[in-house]
Amino acid sequence: xxxxxxxxxxxxxxxxxxxxxxxxxxxxxxxxxxxxxxxxxxxxxxxxxxxxxxxxxxxxxxxxxxxxxxxxxxxxxxxxxxxxxxxxxxxxxxxxxxxxxxxxxxxxxxxxxxxxxxxxxxxxxxxxxxxxxxxxxxxxxxxxxxxxxxxxxxxxxxxxxxxxxxxxxxxxxxxxxxxxxxxxxxxxxxxxxxxxxxxxxxxxxxxxxxxxxxxxxxxxxxxxxxxxxxxxxxxxxxxxxxxxxxxxxxxxxxxxxxxxxxxxxxxxxxxxxxxxxxxxxxxxxxxxxxxxxxxxxxxxxxxxxxxxxxxxxxxxxxxxxxxxxxxxxxxxxxxxxxxxxxxxxxxxxxxxxxxxxxxxxxxxxxxxxxxxxxxxxxxxxxxxxxx
Numbered sequence: 001x002x003x004x005x006x007x008x009x010x011x012x013x014x015x016x017x018x019x020x021x022x023x024x025x026x027x028x029x030x031x032x033x034x035x036x037x038x039x040x041x042x043x044x045x046x047x048x049x050x051x052x053x054x055x056x057x058x059x060x061x062x063x064x065x066x067x068x069x070x071x072x073x074x075x076x077x078x079x080x081x082x083x084x085x086x087x088x089x090x091x092x093x094x095x096x097x098x099x100x101x102x103x104x105x106x107x108x109x110x111x112x113x114x115x116x117x118x119x120x121x122x123x124x125x126x127x128x129x130x131x132x133x134x135x136x137x138x139x140x141x142x143x144x145x146x147x148x149x150x151x152x153x154x155x156x157x158x159x160x161x162x163x164x165x166x167x168x169x170x171x172x173x174x175x176x177x178x179x180x181x182x183x184x185x186x187x188x189x190x191x192x193x194x195x196x197x198x199x200x201x202x203x204x205x206x207x208x209x210x211x212x213x214x215x216x217x218x219x220x221x222x223x224x225x226x227x228x229x230x231x232x233x234x235x236x237x238x239x240x241x242x243x244x245x246x247x248x249x250x251x252x253x254x255x256x257x258x259x260x261x262x263x264x265x266x267x268x269x270x271x272x273x274x275x276x277x278x279x280x281x282x283x284x285x286x287x288x289x290x291x292x293x294x295x296x297x298x299x300x301x302x303x304x305x306x307x308x309x310x311x312x313x314x315x316x317x318x319x320x321x322x323x324x325x326x327x328x329x330x331x332x333x334x335x336x337x338x339x340x341x342x343x344x345x346x347x348x349x350x351x352x353x354x355x356x357x358x359x360x361x362x363x364x365x366x367x368x369x370x371x372x373x374x375x376x377x378x379x380x381x382x383x384x385x386x387x
Contacts, residue, residue, distance in 0.1 A: 019070065020066055022064055049372050215276055244368075256309055
């Protein structure tokens with residue numbers, strides 16, 4: 001433990017970008033250590049896109065390793081610079097100040113109670129993540145009113161022992177938006193999920209939604225725990241293009257999917273209500289998308305969209321993500337799109353496969369494109385001379 005504390009103090013004193021690994025979770029936090037206390041730390045964090053994402057309190061007991069140098073950190077430093085240079089939309093980030101001589105966990109909880117912040121907490125010996133608003137803070141008990149974006153009927157109030165709280169995320173982008181939306185979320189009523197699961201109705205259902213404002217969720221066959229949320233941009237005889245929303249209700253790129261790969265179309269749910277509200281709030285705040293993305297693209301319903309999207313990506317060496325019928329997912333760019341085939345040059349662990357592998361267009365079930373991670377990967381490869 002002493003060596004970890006020494007590493008944390010070094011990171012704080014030298015203002016070093018670090019990865020902090022946990023003993024009991026796979027979640028890795030990237031950021032700058034701002035405060036080291038006797039029982040835990042405050043880390044100002046960044047999301048996967050290099051955007052400031054609030055902060056996290058981590059109890060010292062859950063910290064397994066502090067990483068100072070790695071390829072991942074080099075990539076994150078690049079993304080942080082890019083997000084700053086391109087002026088990515090972000091939340092306010094960490095605005096609190098802390099006294100390292102006092103209990104950091106209690107300071108976070110007290111700040112959150114006074115300022116009505118939405119937090120995410122992880123408890124000792126509990127695999128769940130709890131999001132909610134602090135309703136009371138005492139020496140031996142903390143009250144929290146849970147927020148469940150997926151099921152408004154399941155939002156109990158809990159009383160927790162502060163000593164059991166190992167992780168507290170606060171002031172991040174999604175949590176901040178939930179705080180702004182909290183009063184309106186409380187006014188929404190629970191909606192049982194309404195979904196179309198009959199494949200013979202998929203085309204007619206989607207046809208009514210093309211170019212319209214209502215949000216829907218598409219659930220693919222290959223992973224029924226996964227779903228894409230957004231608006232229907234285009235429909236052809238056998239495929240659909242969705243303009244996606246990310247978890248903060250901002251534009252998240254596009255996904256092209258074969259109708260034969262659809263499991264269900266969700267028309268109504270509590271999560272869709274939440275995302276509609278997030279989307280409206282982003283529009284009202286004039287933050288509907290990151291400045292490097294384009295949410296106004298139109299597509300031709302008379303052409304084979306799989307051929308068209310692959311051909312366009314090949315012409316400009318644009319990074320896309322494909323899902324194959326066999327279940328494999330690949331990120332990279334295509335080339336030599338002809339005769340129903342194409343070569344795909346995979347990007348994996350920041351290494352580009354210049355030779356590539358041959359695939360059949362008919363074996364591609366999904367293509368995602370025009371999203372933020374693809375922009376960042378492509379920009380880095382171009383700067384490094386790989387593209």
